[in-house]
Every structure is written in C-alpha cells, then in structure tokens.
Amino acid sequence: MTDTAVSTWQENAGRDLVRSFGDRMAMFVRGEGSHLWDADDRRYLDFLAGIAVDSLGHAHPVFVEAIASQAATLAHVSNYFATPPQLALAARLKRLAGTGESGRVYFGNSGAEANEAAFKLARLHGQKTGKSRIIALTDAFHGRTMGTLALTGKPWMQEPFLPMVPGVSFIDSTVAALEAAVDDSVAALVLEPIKGEAGVLPLPDGFLEAARAVTERHGALLIIDEIQTGAGRTGEWFAFQHAGITPDAITVAKGIGGGFPIGALITFGAASELFYPGTHGSTFGGNALGTAVAGAVLAEIERAGLVGNAAARGAQLRTAIEAIGSPLVDGCRGQGLLIGVALSHPVAKDVVAAAQQRGLVINAPNDATIRLVPALTIGDAEIEEFLELFTAALAAVEQSLEPAASTPVSEIPV
Numbered sequence: 001m002t003d004t005a006v007s008t009w010q011e012n013a014g015r016d017l018v019r020s021f022g023d024r025m026a027m028f029v030r031g032e033g034s035h036l037w038d039a040d041d042r043r044y045l046d047f048l049a050g051i052a053v054d055s056l057g058h059a060h061p062v063f064v065e066a067i068a069s070q071a072a073t074l075a076h077v078s079n080y081f082a083t084p085p086q087l088a089l090a091a092r093l094k095r096l097a098g099t100g101e102s103g104r105v106y107f108g109n110s111g112a113e114a115n116e117a118a119f120k121l122a123r124l125h126g127q128k129t130g131k132s133r134i135i136a137l138t139d140a141f142h143g144r145t146m147g148t149l150a151l152t153g154k155p156w157m158q159e160p161f162l163p164m165v166p167g168v169s170f171i172d173s174t175v176a177a178l179e180a181a182v183d184d185s186v187a188a189l190v191l192e193p194i195k196g197e198a199g200v201l202p203l204p205d206g207f208l209e210a211a212r213a214v215t216e217r218h219g220a221l222l223i224i225d226e227i228q229t230g231a232g233r234t235g236e237w238f239a240f241q242h243a244g245i246t247p248d249a250i251t252v253a254k255g256i257g258g259g260f261p262i263g264a265l266i267t268f269g270a271a272s273e274l275f276y277p278g279t280h281g282s283t284f285g286g287n288a289l290g291t292a293v294a295g296a297v298l299a300e301i302e303r304a305g306l307v308g309n310a311a312a313r314g315a316q317l318r319t320a321i322e323a324i325g326s327p328l329v330d331g332c333r334g335q336g337l338l339i340g341v342a343l344s345h346p347v348a349k350d351v352v353a354a355a356q357q358r359g360l361v362i363n364a365p366n367d368a369t370i371r372l373v374p375a376l377t378i379g380d381a382e383i384e385e386f387l388e389l390f391t392a393a394l395a396a397v398e399q400s401l402e403p404a405a406s407t408p409v410s411e412i413p414v
C-alpha cells in the first residue's frame with residue numbers, strides 16, 4: 001500500500017472519530033490467535049489482546065462458530081423473555097464465581113454497565129439499611145459513565161464532568177485507611193483487586209481479607225470489580241478467589257466475551273435479593289447472541305485449561321522478563337497474565353512505540369509501566385517471539401537515553 005493510502009485512514013480517523021481518544025496507533029484489518037495484521041499486511045504479536053478482552057486470541061474457531069450458529073438461530077428477543085444461552089451463562093457464572101444456589105446474575109453490555117448495576121445495588125442496600133456512603137479506592141478505575149466515574153478515584157478524569165453523583169469517598173489502599181473509613185454509615189466498599197488501569201498495582205497482602213472482615217462487621221456490601229482480573233486472567237477464575245473470601249458482588253466484562261461486548265453483575269447471598277422488578281434493566285443486556293458467545297468462550301477456557309495456563313505462562317513471562325537484565329526493567333507486578341513491567345525511567349510510551357515499530361503491540365497505563373495482557377492461549381512460541389521483540393524495543397530505548405539527560409523514576413518529583 002502507498003503512503004497516500006496510509007495517510008487516508010489517519011485523516012479519516014482524525015476527521016470522523018470523536019476526539020476523546022488520542023490518535024490511533026495503527027489500523028488493523030485482521031487477526032488470528034495472538035497475531036494482528038495492519039492495512040499494509042504487516043504482522044504484529046498482540047500482547048494487549050484488546051485490553052484483556054480477547055481471551056482466546058483473534059478469530060478463535062470456538063468464538064467464530066458460537067457467533068455464527070447463534071446468529072443463525074436466535075439473536076435477540078428482549079428481557080421480557082428468557083433464552084437457553086442466557087440461562088446457561090447465568091448458571092455457569094454462578095458456578096465459576098462460587099455463589100452457590102443463592103447467587104444471581106444481571107447482564108449488561110460493558111464493564112461500565114456492570115458497575116452501574118453494582119452502584120445501584122449499593123444504593124438499594126443503603127436505602128434498606130439507612131446507610132448512604134460508598135467507599136472506593138484512590139487510583140482505581142471503574143468506568144467512564146457518570147455513575148462509574150463517580151467511583152473512579154482519579155480527579156483529573158472527574159474534573160471536566162463535575163458535579164459527580166454524590167456519596168462516594170476515596171481512601172488509600174492500606175488496611176489502616178480501610179479500617180478507619182468503614183463504619184456503620186457505609187453502604188458499600190467498591191474495589192479493584194489489582195488496579196489495572198493505574199499500572200497493574202496489586203493491593204497490599206491481607207487487604208481483601210481485611211476488607212471482607214470490616215464490611216461484614218459494619219453491614220456494608222463488599223463489591224469487587226473483576227472486569228480486568230476476571231475470566232481466568234490472574235490464574236484463578238476471579239482474583240478474589242486467591243484470597244479465599246466471599247464478596248457480596250463482583251462485576252465482570254472484558255475477557256468474558258472474548259471480543260463480544262458483554263458485562264455482568266454477579267451477586268452472592270442476601271445481596272441477590274436487593275433488586276426487585278422495575279429497579280434496573282437493559283434492552284440488549286443478556287441477549288441470546290452475547291450470552292451464547294460468552295458461554296462458549298468460558299467453556300473453551302475451562303476445556304483447554306486456560307486458567308492454569310494463565311498462571312503458568314504468567315510466571316514464565318515474569319521470570320523471563322526479569323532475566324533480560326535490562327537496566328530499564330525494575331521488576332514485574334501483577335498475577336497470572338495481568339503483568340505490569342515496572343520501568344526505571346518514565347519512558348513507557350517510547351517502549352510502546354519502539355515495540356510497535358518492531359511488530360509488537362503492548363500498552364503503557366502510565367509513564368513508567370508496560371502492561372501485558374495477552375490472550376490466555378499463549379504458549380512457548382508466543383513467549384519466545386515476545387521476548388525477542390521486547391528485548392529489542394528495550395535496547396532501542398536504552399540507547400536513546402542520554403545518560404546525562406535521563407532522570408530515574410525515583411528522582412522525579414511527584
């Protein structure tokens with residue numbers, strides 16, 4: 001393809017798409033497994049997987065077949081009616097989350113919609129018990145709609161859209177802050193078990209256990225946002241399962257649909273009885289097509305043992321990345337195949353660009369972190385290819401750092 005054709009898609013994107021996103025970094029036209037091809041037929045290794053969405057990689061036969069066969073059978077009838085794939089997915093999610101009999105599932109079309117439902121659940125619990133406050137964590141991300149933005153502890157994201165939905169306060173992710181903040185006036189505590197968008201920041205050891213204990217003591221709901229961590233990514237079906245606790249609700253989206261837009265709120269125990277007819281709804285949420293695809297994706301994750309693969313490949317990747325020995329790499333955070341590579345200099349955007357030039361798609365959630373969230377299907381071949389490309393990208397950025405001009409992360413004023 002000629003340069004004119006390349007500039008055409010960039011011009012079209014610049015003219016026709018809403019400017020809430022920055023410039024698109026490439027235009028992809030097809031994918032297969034962990035690979036993508038751009039408009040010039042250049043091949044890329046995809047270690048972003050649509051931000052932890054494409055659990056099975058691209059164009060997986062199970063995904064393709066589920067869409068085709070359900071579209072040819074029944075796609076959508078509205079929530080006045082039930083469909084077999086919807087009921088099957090609700091039962092599967094209850095089983096995987098370990099809700100037991102008393103669990104219930106609400107379906108939406110995105111992570112934000114799942115968290116909106118969770119916000120309403122917190123309000124319903126608050127009305128019933130005379131509590132009004134919701135506690136969330138500084139730096140956590142819960143979505144871009146007005147309700148979920150109010151839960152998202154990032155002032156710069158909220159500022160252009162003030163006033164926020166009231167009632168939410170933010171605390172630092174320490175057990176001390178948690179125990180000081182949660183009292184009898186709190187309706188719910190909402191948290192991300194690993195803060196993905198903030199840079200793959202894990203919670204301190206014992207935090208989830210303490211969160212469960214303190215919310216139980218004060219009759220507050222514990223709501224865990226598993227939108228990025230769920231569907232097997234961290235090496236358990238859901239990240240809260242590493243801590244052996246039972247929350248009152250979790251939200252899921254991203255990897256559940258393997259590329260099909262779907263989200264869900266899953267409730268446990270008494271929290272399952274809070275919604276009553278007329279309190280919430282969605283036209284598309286839980287339709288036969290979406291739930292058939294998510295059901296097939298989760299069934300394939302189970303069949304192929306991809307939760308265990310996420311744990312094993314994640315450990316393998318972290319060890320190998322540290323063994324590169326690059327002075328730019330300060331270590332790895334995260335669990336399973338949700339990995340944050342900590343950089344010693346604030347050059348994450350340069351590393352992403354150098355990787356893309358070499359045919360590797362990765363992402364920088366902040367200036368000093370590279371986020372790796374590949375498909376759960378990756379094996380030795382993908383890891384080997386990744387290491388070669390990532391090592392070269394790191395080396396290129398290292399070379400471009402003038403020793404005198406570079407500022408280590410530890411010396412940047414905050």
Ligand SMILES: *Cc1c(COP(=O)(O)O)cnc(C)c1O
Nearest residue numbers: 110111112141142143225227228
């Ligand atoms: C991506 C994400 C969301 C928002 O999901 P959308 O589908 O973009 O609305 C919410 N919470 C977490 C933890 C996420 O990673």
